[in-house]
Amino acid sequence: xxxxxxxxxxxxxxxxxxxxxxxxxxxxxxxKGAVMPALQKAQEIYGYLPIEVQTILAGVLxxxxxxxxxxxxxxxxxxxxxxxxxNVSVCMGTACYVKGAGEVLxxxxxxxxxxxxxxxxxxxxxxxxxxxxxxxxxxxxxxxNDNVYGKVSVNDLEKILNNY
Amino acid sequence: MSNVINLKINNTPVSVPAGSTILEAARAAGIRIPTLxxxxxxxxxxxxxxxxVEVKGARSLVASCVYxxxxxxxxxxxxxxxxxxxxxxxxxxxxxxxxxxxxCVRSTNCELQNIAEELGCNAQKYIGxxxxxxxxxxxxxxxxxxxxxxxxxxxxxxxxxxxxVSVIGANARGFDTHIGCLFxxxxxxxxxxxxxxxxxxxxTGALREKDEIDNVVRALNxxxxxxxxxxxxxxxxxxxxxxxxxxxxNVEGKMAAALRRLGFKHVFDVDFAADMTIMExxxxxxxxxxxxxxxxxxxxxxxxWVKFIEHNFPELIPHLSSTKSPQQIFGAIAKTYxxxxxxxxxxxxxxxxxxxxxxxxxxxxxxxxxxxxxPDIDAVLTTRELARFVKRQGVMFNELPEEPFDTPFGIxxxxxxxxxxxxxxMEAALRTVAEVLDGKPLKNLDFKDVRGMxxxxxxxxxxxxxxVKVAVASGLKNARTLMEKIKKGEADYHFIExxxxxxxxxxxxxxxxxxxxxxxxxxxxxxxxxxxxxxxKAMTLRKSHENPAVKEIYKDYFGEPNSxxxxxxxxxxxxxxxxx
Numbered sequence: 001x002x003x004x005x006x007x008x009x010x011x012x013x014x015x016x017x018x019x020x021x022x023x024x025x026x027x028x029x030x031x032k033g034a035v036m037p038a039l040q041k042a043q044e045i046y047g048y049l050p051i052e053v054q055t056i057l058a059g060v061l062x063x064x065x066x067x068x069x070x071x072x073x074x075x076x077x078x079x080x081x082x083x084x085x086x087n088v089s090v091c092m093g094t095a096c097y098v099k100g101a102g103e104v105l106x107x108x109x110x111x112x113x114x115x116x117x118x119x120x121x122x123x124x125x126x127x128x129x130x131x132x133x134x135x136x137x138x139x140x141x142x143x144x145n146d147n148v149y150g151k152v153s154v155n156d157l158e159k160i161l162n163n164y
Numbered sequence: 165m166s167n168v169i170n171l172k173i174n175n176t177p178v179s180v181p182a183g184s185t186i187l188e189a190a191r192a193a194g195i196r197i198p199t200l201x202x203x204x205x206x207x208x209x210x211x212x213x214x215x216x217v218e219v220k221g222a223r224s225l226v227a228s229c230v231y232x233x234x235x236x237x238x239x240x241x242x243x244x245x246x247x248x249x250x251x252x253x254x255x256x257x258x259x260x261x262x263x264x265x266x267x268c269v270r271s272t273n274c275e276l277q278n279i280a281e282e283l284g285c286n287a288q289k290y291i292g293x294x295x296x297x298x299x300x301x302x303x304x305x306x307x308x309x310x311x312x313x314x315x316x317x318x319x320x321x322x323x324x325x326x327x328x329v330s331v332i333g334a335n336a337r338g339f340d341t342h343i344g345c346l347f348x349x350x351x352x353x354x355x356x357x358x359x360x361x362x363x364x365x366x367x368t369g370a371l372r373e374k375d376e377i378d379n380v381v382r383a384l385n386x387x388x389x390x391x392x393x394x395x396x397x398x399x400x401x402x403x404x405x406x407x408x409x410x411x412x413x414n415v416e417g418k419m420a421a422a423l424r425r426l427g428f429k430h431v432f433d434v435d436f437a438a439d440m441t442i443m444e445x446x447x448x449x450x451x452x453x454x455x456x457x458x459x460x461x462x463x464x465x466x467x468x469w470v471k472f473i474e475h476n477f478p479e480l481i482p483h484l485s486s487t488k489s490p491q492q493i494f495g496a497i498a499k500t501y502x503x504x505x506x507x508x509x510x511x512x513x514x515x516x517x518x519x520x521x522x523x524x525x526x527x528x529x530x531x532x533x534x535x536x537x538x539p540d541i542d543a544v545l546t547t548r549e550l551a552r553f554v555k556r557q558g559v560m561f562n563e564l565p566e567e568p569f570d571t572p573f574g575i576x577x578x579x580x581x582x583x584x585x586x587x588x589x590m591e592a593a594l595r596t597v598a599e600v601l602d603g604k605p606l607k608n609l610d611f612k613d614v615r616g617m618x619x620x621x622x623x624x625x626x627x628x629x630x631x632v633k634v635a636v637a638s639g640l641k642n643a644r645t646l647m648e649k650i651k652k653g654e655a656d657y658h659f660i661e662x663x664x665x666x667x668x669x670x671x672x673x674x675x676x677x678x679x680x681x682x683x684x685x686x687x688x689x690x691x692x693x694x695x696x697x698x699x700x701k702a703m704t705l706r707k708s709h710e711n712p713a714v715k716e717i718y719k720d721y722f723g724e725p726n727s728x729x730x731x732x733x734x735x736x737x738x739x740x741x742x743x744x
Binding site: 004051054064067075076 | 346
């Protein structure tokens with residue numbers, strides 16, 4: 001199957017987010033080709049584009065929801081996965097990669113049970129493979145939210161993740 | 165600007181109306197350009213690049229299906245450069261195609277296969293990564309196998325532009341692009357109505373009906389089962405096409421003979437059940453008019469349409485006639501009245517219908533379609549499946565004699581027959597309603613205003629001092645237009661007929677598949693339609709209420725239309741469904 005990553009994390013959108021989206025859509029609807037800007041706005045508000053949000057959008061814009069999904073999965077800027085409570089980023093820059101970031105990422109994938117750009121079903125962890133984050137001296141580097149971990153080895157991972 | 169454009173195609177001067185495409189101009193000049201993604205009126209996207217031609221002065225080859233003609237243009241449709249380009253394009257498509265052609269349901273009727281052969285393609289020329297997709301066969305009617313999909317988007321266009329159902333589209337991007345549903349759901353979990361127009365336009369075997377032949381074979385070989393079969397009105401004017409006969413050839417007699425050769429002992433005509441539908445629906449309509457019931461009343465014969473209104477206009481469900489469709493009435497009568505007559509348990513009866521329709525496969529599994537406590541219908545074969553079944557069993561269709569249907573349900577009127585065409589149910593109902601209300605025979609049985617291929621037809625008739633306003637729509641896009649009008653209170657019709665497929669059942673999603681070549685340049689639907697009306701005209705029995713089999717069953721069993729028993733056996737209920 002094609003590589004469309006769907007989230008299993010429950011939708012936690014709030015009423016105020018929905019109000020904000022619906023208000024924004026009133027203006028956006030008047031434009032030609034409204035689906036793209038509407039999706040951008042929705043992602044700005046919710047951080048990602050779950051089925052619940054795409055359904056609201058299709059209803060207001062009066063376009064088939066499958067068409068909205070087609071656009072959302074065409075452009076790589078759109079994501080269907082939320083950021084977890086803890087967002088794990090593994091640097092895949094050249095230095096980190098040479099120092100074993102690939103193995104680090106593989107190990108995290110197994111431990112969290114998710115692929116990059118996905119979020120765990122309980123909504124706690126999300127995973128990214130990022131480009132160089134600019135501290136090559138600490139390679140391989142990973143971050144969890146604002147915490148930076150340097151010179152990470154596969155053996156350290158369980159301990160690091162257990163802090164969260 | 166002049167209305168006529170003069171150009172040269174392959175050095176031959178051609179004059180065509182302004183706005184024509186190169187493809188159309190070439191056709192007018194007797195030159196065929198191959199196409200794959202192009203479908204007249206619904207899919208002109210220039211995506212597949214199979215129809216490319218050379219235009220003098222143009223930088224590169226152009227897609228003739230979307231390129232408009234210009235004054236003085238010089239076009240070349242078959243230069244070595246053009247042929248080589250088409251060949252490479254098709255070979256690239258084949259590189260990622262599931263080439264299990266020997267056992268494909270569309271083998272020998274596949275547009276990709278035809279064009280590959282025509283161009284002398286090497287199917288193994290490019291070897292590379294291939295995609296894997298699980299087959300989606302959860303839906304009652306439609307099976308999707310994306311390993312055979314060439315991304316022409318004809319199915320997407322049919323779903324959106326003919327039907328405004330819009331549950332399939334292109335998901336993801338680049339090599340990962342595939343046709344699918346919202347959030348990668350199975351078609352079964354969407355608001356798909358099962359009309360099968362996607363199958364009808366698919367150039368390959370990526371879409372097909374859910375095959376039920378094996379179930380029928382099992383039943384025919386089960387000594388405990390009494391197997392009953394009935395054929396829908398429109399099947400007889402299309403089935404012959406699967407055996408090389410001209411479009412629209414009426415093969416009613418050969419079809420009945422073929423069914424007997426396949427082992428069916430009770431070969432009936434659903435035209436009879438259509439007459440029963442008219443009795444129930446006609447009297448239901450009269451009742452609504454007299455008693456101030458919900459108007460306009462809308463027909464409920466087309467299961468694709470019924471599911472469409474349930475998903476999209478649930479607030480209008482009270483407008484639907486509660487009368488079952490002819491298929492379901494056929495099964496319901498077989499398993500009650502007929503089973504009683506034969507002295508058998510309805511559980512031991514197996515009812516098969518031959519339908520132009522894929523949505524009927526879903527309808528048979530609906531709730532409230534089980535008059536005898538078991539499903540009214542056990543198996544539905546489309547026209548295409550029947551043709552395959554006939555071929556598989558070695559029955560020489562074209563050499564068969566013409567045989568009549570069996571009694572008692574082999575008698576159908578012309579009114580039942582015209583159910584197969586958009587406008588037919590309305591006309592059949594009007595013939596009966598007018599005679600019942602006026603209490604005297606109609607002078608003219610032809611209600612021509614409701615005939616024809618137009619998407620929405622309107623008419624009014626004076627019946628018993630009342631002006632009855634009617635509307636007929638086919639294709640769900642047109643149905644949607646009418647429903648919006650009703651919602652806004654802008655429609656003052658009394659009676660509306662709706663068929664899900666454009667043109668009605670003669671163009672159903674289960675009918676023989678016509679290639680883009682036929683769809684783009686002939687009106688095969690009008691041809692089938694003409695045969696239906698000509699056959700009706702030639703019949704002496706043209707009114708449902710005069711059908712002797714209908715009269716007898718009311719006398720023997722139901723008493724009168726809309727009686728308590730008729731309500732129990734011949735009527736149904738509907739379900740509100742989600743929009744997505």
